[in-house]
Amino acid sequence: MTKEVLMTGKSRYVNPFKPTAGMTPPVLIGRDSVIDDFIDGMDEGPGAPGRLLRITGPRGSGKTVLLTELGGIASDRGWTVINVSGKEALCQSIQEQLAANARLKSLDIRISVPFISAEAHLGNAQTEIGFRESFSSVVRALTKKGSGLLIAIDEVQDASPDDMAVLATNVQYMIREQQNIALLFAGITTGVLNLLNGEGITFLRRARAEELGSIPVDEVAAAMKETIEASGLRIADDALSYAAETTHGYAYLIQMVGYYVWRAGRRHVSSSNLIMLDDAKRGCAEALREFGSSVLGTALAGLTRPAMEYLFAMTKDSAASATSTVAGRMGIPPQNANTYRRMLIDRQIIERTAPGYVAFSIPFMRDYLIENKDEILSRYGG
Ligand SMILES: Nc1ncnc2c1ncn2[C@@H]1O[C@H](COP(=O)(O)OP(=O)(O)OP(=O)(O)O)[C@@H](O)[C@H]1O
Ligand SMILES: [Mg+2]
Structure with a gap:
């Protein structure tokens, strides 16, 4: 086979996204x-x-x-x-x-x-x-x-x-x-x-x-588009919006979502180099799954059972949780709940958003906890 033949097809395209801690991204967004x-x-x-x-x-x-x-x-x-x-x-x-x-x-x-x-x-x-x-x-x-x-x-x-x-x-x-x-x-x-x-x-x-808070989604979309086009692929507008929204402007997810969406598009590059909405949906689902096990699962590893129950009590709120409400749901005095709250804040799993209120500090943590509740609790004996 000649070199030219080898260069055609999928191998010609290299995934430009860098979902690895500490790796400089293709475009440094929002800085x-x-x-x-x-x-x-x-x-x-x-x-x-x-x-x-x-x-x-x-x-x-x-x-x-x-x-x-x-x-x-x-x-x-x-x-x-x-x-x-x-x-x-x-x-x-x-x-x-x-x-x-x-x-x-x-x-x-x-x-x-x-x-x-x-x-x-x-x-x-x-x-x-x-x-x-x-x-x-x-x-x-x-x-x-x-x-x-x-x-x-x-x-x-x-x-x-x-x-x-x-x-x-x-x-x-x-x-x-x-x-x-x-x-x-x-x-x-x-x-x-x-x-x-x-x-x-x-x-x-x-x-x-x-x-370093979240990066505006329109800046994320512009950078994703630029990165994808520089790699030789293209992306449809609806697919781009879907992917950019999924990142929530969170740096690590930008690379993770970019990586998997790009890969979904590359699968059909011999017939079309345009990343479509379906590709974006599939790629985002893969990215979130990977993000769940590598980031969210790791953050939760080794927590004590009451600390984990504190988190589950928080999942009932769609935004920030009042610490007194969380203690009430756990059925324990607020002072006791404070011990777990402090530990979860130290580990950067939750953060204090206002006096007496806490929220999850990593995107998708709530969804992850809800989806994996049974599996997580089974580690503590059910
Ligand atoms: N401004 C940015 N734009 C796009 N992607 C970024 C940006 N900054 C970081 N990333 C990507 O986000 C991921 C995490 O970056 P980095 O390792 O610097 O985070 P960190 O805050 O140091 O995390 P940790 O607290 O775990 O050390 C990497 O994949 C990196 O490529
Ligand atoms: Mg770091």
Whole structure:
């Protein structure tokens, strides 16, 4: 078979959607204003508000992808970018990455890593001094060369408050010295707010807040259409509206729905490259099924029975639930119900929408619970 023959048919079309955590999507939808803020911050110089940014949102709302995008912008401008997760030992990881950074080496900026090998023998104060020395020497040297340092922290809700306090203090020193430093931190909304309420990091509360809520459905539709057409397929207007509506403007679902709708259309590409309403319906059903098992099912895994009953009590309301009503349905005193409510909020399954009211924080959670009630309860013995 010649190469030309192999290239025809379905294999010529590659699914452009990226329903994978942390994967940069084909079109970054709805982020223009935060990107503009950040670019302005880069241009305005030391101390600009756009250089200190807090990104919050539920699971799958696009926090990691946004950090990657902003890091890329800084990197394109010659800045050194250090990515770190709150799940790691924050300051230590930053210091190690600075020591190993190729760009810093090429600029002849070398740092010592005093406490890592001798960690066990050093007290906290010395560890902090070691961090401060290497951090400030890098930032000063970079600023002198006309560039700067960006620290991007993901999953910050899991960070140690002590590490965050040390980092915040050092960033603040550098800003006061008019050095080129930027700090972006991203995490689950409630966890980040809890962290910011801790001592020693009051400075971080001043960070510009970007909450990643749902993206307007018309922007979703425009981006889906563009992505589908760039891949060589087309989509009918009614199919496009159906698919865009199904995403509810939720970043993860945009990719999931796009992926399966595109795949339904590709099946008949040899006769027509137009995605029809039927394809969209079939693709959306597949996307929601996959979303249910991978996202919703995972979020619910390991909950205690009363926490699960709290959720089932909430499914009776079509919008937000009054916490007192939920406790009444469970037949327990409101104080007891509060324990489960707090735990469910911490896990980002529900959120407080107003004093005394909660709602599900992940789209389709209510439908998922109702549809799978028997199966879920059977895990707890019926
Ligand atoms: N602005 C966007 N437009 C379109 N798709 C997006 C956008 N942002 C993220 N996505 C897609 O959404 C999915 C989730 O993105 P990402 O992993 O960044 O979310 P997250 O908020 O970091 O989630 P988690 O809390 O689980 O870490 C990915 O498939 C990604 O491609
Ligand atoms: Mg993430």
